[in-house]
Amino acid sequence: MKLLLYSAFLSLTVTLALCGIKGLQEHFEQLGVQSLNPRGLHNNGTLSVANLSPEFHQENTVTNDLSTEGEEEEDYLDLETLFREDYDDVDIIDPDITSEFKQGNILKLFQGKTRIQRLNILNANFAFNLYRSLKDKANSSENILLAPVGISTAMAMISLGLKGQTQEEVLDSLGFTEFVNASSKYDITTIHNLFQKLTHRLFRRNFGYTLRSVNDLYIQKQFPVLSEFKNNMKRHYFAEVQLADFSDPTFISKANQRILKLTKGLIKEALVNVPPTTIMMVLNCLYFKGTWENKFPVEMTRKHTFRLNEKETVKVSMMQTKANFLATVDHELDCGVLQLPYVGNISMLIVLPYKPSSMRTLEKQLTPQLVEKWQESMTNRTREIMLPKFKLEKSYDLIEYLKKLGVNELFTQNGNYSGISEERINIEKFNHQGTITVNEEGTEAASVTTVAFMPLSAQIRFIIDRPFIFLIYEHRTNCLLFMGRVVNPNKL
Template identity: 30%
Template sequence: MKSASYLCLLLLGLQVQGQQQVQQIPVAEDQSQADRENLPYVKLAPSNADFAFKLYKQIRDDTGDGNIFFSPLSISTAFAMLTLGARSNTLRELQQVLAFNLTQMEEQEVHEGFQRILQMLNDPHREEQLNMGNALFVDSQVELLQNFLDRATNFYYAEPVSSNFQNIPQARKEINMYVETKTHGKIVDLVKSLDSGTMMVLINYIFFKGFWERPFNSLNTRDDDFFLDAKNSVKVKMMHQNKNYNVHRDEKLSCWVVEIPYKGNVTSLFVLPDQGTMKQVEDALLKETVSNWLRAFEERKIYLDLPKFSVSGSYDVKSLFKKMGVTELFSDQADLSGVAKNLLLKVSKAIHKAAVDVRENGTEAAAVTMLELVPMSLPFPPPPHITFNRPFLMMVIDKTTDGLLFLGKIVNPTAKED
């Protein structure tokens, strides 16, 4: 079998402070609440959550004790679009790693689900800034199959861009300019190199800028210790808040969960494991666990301490996926025959980069770490003091789609960005 030409996947997730233009995608009216559970995007949500936590655990196993931050939805959307052109075992491996439950929903419904998610995320009437999109950089010599192109543009709003991959430096420059523009300068010079046989580059990006429903007062921010472990600490800018939040103490997993909502329909969960219980909480990260937390929330006044931080993560998704059972896609056995005419394609690179910026007025991530609780036996117990001064988890959830936009672990808020 002759060697395949290369397809490169670039997957971006951003929660940043900055302006972003929103695609004008029309949003259709939802059906009645009674029919909601049969809507494709609702049926897709559990699969996307399963994939997110499965990928998180693979990243954790690969990266050890470092910070983690990525967009599960960016990665699943890009690979779901690729399944439009995948066939045979290549398709089955992708569907399995993405946790698509094809016994409960048809393949067509999967793509309709992502279509609706893109529509809802890009709704120009949203209060927060949220934007997600896809692009296909295609060599001028490549003729995409009309069925693939039609479905990619219809379901995933993919933007085809004609490129000349015979001139690698120029193609790389064009792609980097596109990425820099879509991320408003937050990600620059992403593509360092392209394989000489590259014929296509698929890009997915997601951008979110949210403002806290109840901002922190910057006058209360002060230097404080963040404990990396039992012996080491770093100085951070610690924000303080004394207000009502949805809070849950999970005694079984020994952690606190605090919901910090943004204006609009996006919220964040900060999960603060007790000392020495991070791995226990991580191992229990499942959609059922998060659902239980959401159902168990009680609104109560707390003293909340949360560090300001900016972190980013870069991941070799090809390596991660191979460890999760996807092998054909990256080999000469890849069957992407539904993508282009008379062209054997395989994926040579799949990289993901995400960044988060958390500050007083807003953010794009949340987390949890430690807390102090006063005895409940007091007649009028003071509010619990929950201090994120050690490693914590964070999630950013879109409430309209139940989509997990971002997922991360902050081990060191002062770590240099990748």
Template identity: 30%
Template structure:
């Protein structure tokens, strides 16, 4: 059976200004994407107790493109899997891809914000893709559409890896090692973010300190240190504290740190889009001494093994309906790979002091020490779009 091969990948390199969102339709999309992200995180984490890192935006965008290619039950399964069924309007078939287009434009409207998202469609020679699908890929996702000789597997792998290397600024150099010579189409989506802290850490203050993986495993890791005024809050029912670390130009990292003695696995099921937005809303500024580990992770996931458990079944089997992609019969998606790289360190340049207007005293301990497993979320503030999320169990493990 001919098949389609999908690759999603992202790369984030790192070392809050908040605005009202005028377009509620983009807000709805961001909210739905966030709940999909939390569901996918729980699916990934159910398989292991290791580090987790992925880009919900990259994965959602790739499958939004496949929505335009699918029909019947396959289309409905993708909608439900992405948690987008409530945004589907019968007489507006282009509404969801249009929302993704608006979201991307909103994120990219600040010219100095380095969040680059791109999509590419690599098509086998002589394979006929519906012109309407190609046109929509260019219109809504600004996709590069390229013809490739997949029969030359080694040449195709080199060509596609070079494309990915350029798009991720050399951070992902070998996404593919092999390709099936019967591949008809390869869909690539990338999200690349390089951020500098608005309030950088001083590398001269970085010292080795203990990180408590669990009650029996303690390791020494490089701990960054910064004393300043930070946005923070405490979720008492959840048993966790939240810290916001802003980057320059409207992107922030939100750290969720379970309280000492609270197992992070207990918190897994409680993380939702509603929870996330409540944390952001309740943040208050206070002076803190923040200690957190430097860490670097590279994670890769075979989503075709995870997504069927989230309802996307037919897409990967003989009953796949991809008739809007091509008139050729018997098409299915064979693989969906997602690779993510993150590096967090002291990097940053000194910026103007944060404003103190509207600061409210908040009774939290002066120390925020991230010395045990924690969650982190990278989000675009104006849209509340979740760009990346992860879980750090062992900051020394790459």
């Protein structure tokens, strides 16, 4: 009985709050920079930050939904002070990867990639597996929304304090064991060092968009946490220990206010019904705000029929635009793939099955290898695009879905958390909450693909009037930020 009560008291809550996209109003209306191409890049692919005024950055890349007094400038300044080097140049290609790959082995994608890109290939592979785990338990009419990099980051943070089989299961599910085995120069510390660099890369506002990833670590007062764990959390994930009293409603209120502020008002009441017995909380907050390279004129938005399935249709607000876009057709999977770029180096991939039955096949086959094949086969044409406006709000407890991916011991009383504390603890919750809004002004994600422009006369229509999958990538790091399935644009 004493052990049972002790275990109930020392419970670990992992809360992952993520924020998706928010459309921009009157964004980049007066760019007026002649030296930049439509993606805000020079011809050599580098961004000209020097040519953009401070007023431009303040007006166009910092949201004004909530007051940022005492928070925004400090957060960005601290990171820039920590990172004096250009990590784009520091990343080198490791030539020691084995040349003998199994058929379909994801490590084949590592060739020619930087180390951060390799990490994100594995993060995307984990995301697609988790998506399938969610999809298998969801109704076919349900929308889905995930922020993969936030989930991977939270799990990597926790793995710092895991030992034995508990750690092995987490690392295996994330693909990190494969990563370490890919080169004699890699070890687990390599993974955490790369997450450190990735956090820096995902903390931008002078690239034509606002993107931030913030990690927090709350610990109940008097709970003994090992110094090594605390130091590593701060070093690799910028998560400095903050003492908390989870039984105090004031703490919950303040924590929710911080999340509300970090997500510019999009994530409300992230922490609800937090057990007073909680002794530690890991929080990852991801926020993105960007604008389309080619906006959808508001006056062109019309009501249009959207096919939910073979029998049902609904009327949705359909946006329209006409410009040059990259796209391809996958005849084997019976789908079209469209890339919608945002200002900066981010884009959204729309994957549109031609028949409702093709969605199930596509979801089973979705892999990083497939996405790379699509991107390599894309051509640039003038296209007329029709895309529904939509907003998704989703919240999941990921424990059952992670168990399907082989993460079992982590969620039992046999979990080995000896790298966190000498006390016995277990994870009670692993919450994931996100929201995304897509409208005429923008959303998130970007793509920097160099393809020669085709004649304007080669016009093709791409009408997204049936269920589709979306993937939002930051292309410098090959990072999958958000992904989801839109079955009904009229539902959250």
